[in-house]
């Protein structure tokens with residue numbers, strides 16, 4: 001891969017978190033802004049350069065945070081690093097229900113309908129109640145840091161990314177732009193009420209027409 005802007009060299013060093021705690025969100029988009037193809041899955045738009053960086057960011061992370069919608073749609077299994085599902089309803093995605101204790105954490109709210117069931121499935125220590133009605137995402141970041149997870153990767157999806165931006169919790173956005181246009185009515189990589197968050201381009205990597213950007217908040 002060729003670095004167009006930012007430090008040259010080993011991608012692992014190029015993508016290293018500049019400090020901890022650090023929370024980054026990694027997403028993929030077509031050139032016309034779609035977060036998925038017609039199938040509704042990211043597999044319909046991502047490609048080898050994107051998967052390369054996707055895997056690298058997972059390797060670098062202490063834990064992966066994911067919205068429950070993405071975990072359900074994409075069929076997330078428990079990952080190699082602890083996986084933190086954000087769910088207002090406290091619904092544990094199906095493939096994560098039999099995970100070994102501590103491999104899956106759930107971040108939810110006090111009024112969540114599924115709270116007790118989630119505690120039974122995951123263990124009470126692994127269910128983080130962060131607010132009464134809205135998940136306090138800054139509180140989530142701190143709770144993960146308190147557990148020793150300083151390098152935090154979020155893999156979306158669009159609702160969760162929008163809320164992380166709204167609450168000022170994301171330090172970095174990584175986005176792959178694949179050289180395709182798909183039209184249709186698919187979501188963008190953010191979804192929800194407007195936010196306005198300035199970003200500073202840190203790194204731009206190119207391979208085979210795919211652009212992999214790394215922006216810092218602010």
Ligand SMILES: NC(=O)c1ccc[n+]([C@@H]2O[C@H](COP(=O)([O-])OP(=O)(O)OC[C@H]3O[C@@H](n4cnc5c(N)ncnc54)[C@H](OP(=O)(O)O)[C@@H]3O)[C@@H](O)[C@H]2O)c1
Pocket residue numbers: 026027028029034035036040041042066067068069070071073074086087088089090091134135155156157158159160161163187189191
């Ligand atoms: N292009 C990309 O890089 C990318 C990345 C990820 C996903 N996707 C795609 O995006 C689609 C899924 O979109 P989505 O908007 O449903 O994804 P999402 O943000 O992962 O899921 C929304 C659900 O997650 C939970 N959630 C999200 N933010 C929350 C918050 N702040 N507080 C509490 N709960 C929160 C809620 O779950 P409950 O309903 O359980 O309360 C909500 O209904 C899929 O098609 C997926 O393939 C694309």
